[in-house]
Amino acid sequence: MRRILLAFLATVLIGATAAAAQSPPQIPGMNSAPPGPQPKVQVLDPLYDFGTATEGKMVDHVFKIKNLGQGELEIRGMKTSCGCTAAAPSKNHLAPGEEADISVGFDTxxxxxxxxxTITAFTNDPTTPQAVMTMQGVVKQQVAATPAQVAFGTVHKGTAATQEVTIDDLTGQQGFKVSSVSNASPSIKVAIEPRKDGKPGAVLKVDLLPTMPAGSFDDSIKVTTNRAPLQIDVFGTVAGNLTLDPAQVSFGIVPKGQDVVRILRLTNSSPRDVKVLDISSSTPAVVASADPVKAGREYRITVTLRRGTPDGQLRGQLAIKTDDPEQSKVDVPFYAIVGQFKI
Known part of the structure; x- marks a missing residue:
C-alpha cells in the first residue's frame, strides 16, 4: 500500500512540476523587464524595533525607500500583515536616486x-518586485482579565450557568475604573460587581441564560475602562434533546479519486418522537442520508465525500432538518484535505 501511495505521489508531483514549468507563478508587481534603464529598490532601514509600547497607543514610524537604479521606480501597491497596521507612500514614482517615505501606523x-x-511595497523592480519592511516590539498590557476567556463547556438546553471574570489594573496607578461592558448575545448577561479583595478593578458576572438555543455559541464582551479597552471571548455548547456523535465530520487526508464514508448517530432524548425530514449540504462534494435505527429515537447518518472532489482543502456544513419544535435544524461541520499527503 505504501509503495502504491508513493507511486501516486510521484505521479502527482511530476505532473505538478510539469505544469509549473509551463505556467510559472506570477508575483504581484513582477513583469518582464522592458528594454532600457531599470529601477532598483532599496529599503534604507528595513527593520524598526519600537521597544516597549503601552497597549492602546499608536506606534508611528517612517520607512524610507530609495531608487538605486537608472530607470523610474514605481510603487504599485502596499500590503500589511494585519488590519491593525496602515501604510502609505509619500509618492508612487521615484526618479533615479530619489527617496520616498512609507508612513506606518500600528494600532496596539x-x-x-x-x-x-510586516509591510510590503510592490514595485516595478524586475529583480526585487517586493520590498519588505518590518516593525516589532513589545506591547505592555494595561488591563488584564482572569480568566482571559469564558468557556462554559457543554450545558444542557434550558439550564442556566454563571462564571466570573476578574479585571485587573496592571499599571499600578491610582483611580482605575471599569466604566461599562457590552456584548451582542441576548442570552448572555454581563454585570459589573465590586471586587471582594479590596483591590482596584472589578468582577464581571457572566450569566448564560436558559434562552440560549441548542448548538455552539460564541460572544464577545467589550470592557471599557479609563486605561485601555479589553475584549473577552465567551463560548460553549448548548446540548439539546437531539445530540450527534460525533458532533462533526473529519474525512482526514483523502487520495484523489476516492470516496470516503463516515457514520454519525443522531439520538433523541426528548419525550416525543422526532423525524428527520431532510439533510442538505453546503457543497455537492458531500452528501448524507438518514436511516432509522429506532424510529423517532435514533438515526444512523451516513456522510459521503464523493469521488472526483477537486484537490485542496474542503470545509462545509450539513443541515439536518427535523420536526422537533425546538431543534428544527442540527448543523454538522465537515472538513477534508483531498490529494495532499504526509508520509
Whole structure:
C-alpha cells in the first residue's frame, strides 16, 4: 500500500512540476523587464524595533525607500500583515536616486506581548518586485482579565450557568475604573460587581441564560475602562434533546479519486418522537442520508465525500432538518484535505 501511495505521489508531483514549468507563478508587481534603464529598490532601514509600547497607543514610524537604479521606480501597491497596521507612500514614482517615505501606523489596541508586523511595497523592480519592511516590539498590557476567556463547556438546553471574570489594573496607578461592558448575545448577561479583595478593578458576572438555543455559541464582551479597552471571548455548547456523535465530520487526508464514508448517530432524548425530514449540504462534494435505527429515537447518518472532489482543502456544513419544535435544524461541520499527503 505504501509503495502504491508513493507511486501516486510521484505521479502527482511530476505532473505538478510539469505544469509549473509551463505556467510559472506570477508575483504581484513582477513583469518582464522592458528594454532600457531599470529601477532598483532599496529599503534604507528595513527593520524598526519600537521597544516597549503601552497597549492602546499608536506606534508611528517612517520607512524610507530609495531608487538605486537608472530607470523610474514605481510603487504599485502596499500590503500589511494585519488590519491593525496602515501604510502609505509619500509618492508612487521615484526618479533615479530619489527617496520616498512609507508612513506606518500600528494600532496596539487589544494587542499584548511581542508583536511583529510586516509591510510590503510592490514595485516595478524586475529583480526585487517586493520590498519588505518590518516593525516589532513589545506591547505592555494595561488591563488584564482572569480568566482571559469564558468557556462554559457543554450545558444542557434550558439550564442556566454563571462564571466570573476578574479585571485587573496592571499599571499600578491610582483611580482605575471599569466604566461599562457590552456584548451582542441576548442570552448572555454581563454585570459589573465590586471586587471582594479590596483591590482596584472589578468582577464581571457572566450569566448564560436558559434562552440560549441548542448548538455552539460564541460572544464577545467589550470592557471599557479609563486605561485601555479589553475584549473577552465567551463560548460553549448548548446540548439539546437531539445530540450527534460525533458532533462533526473529519474525512482526514483523502487520495484523489476516492470516496470516503463516515457514520454519525443522531439520538433523541426528548419525550416525543422526532423525524428527520431532510439533510442538505453546503457543497455537492458531500452528501448524507438518514436511516432509522429506532424510529423517532435514533438515526444512523451516513456522510459521503464523493469521488472526483477537486484537490485542496474542503470545509462545509450539513443541515439536518427535523420536526422537533425546538431543534428544527442540527448543523454538522465537515472538513477534508483531498490529494495532499504526509508520509
Amino acid at each position: 489596541h487589544f494587542q499584548k506581548g511581542h508583536q511583529v508586523r
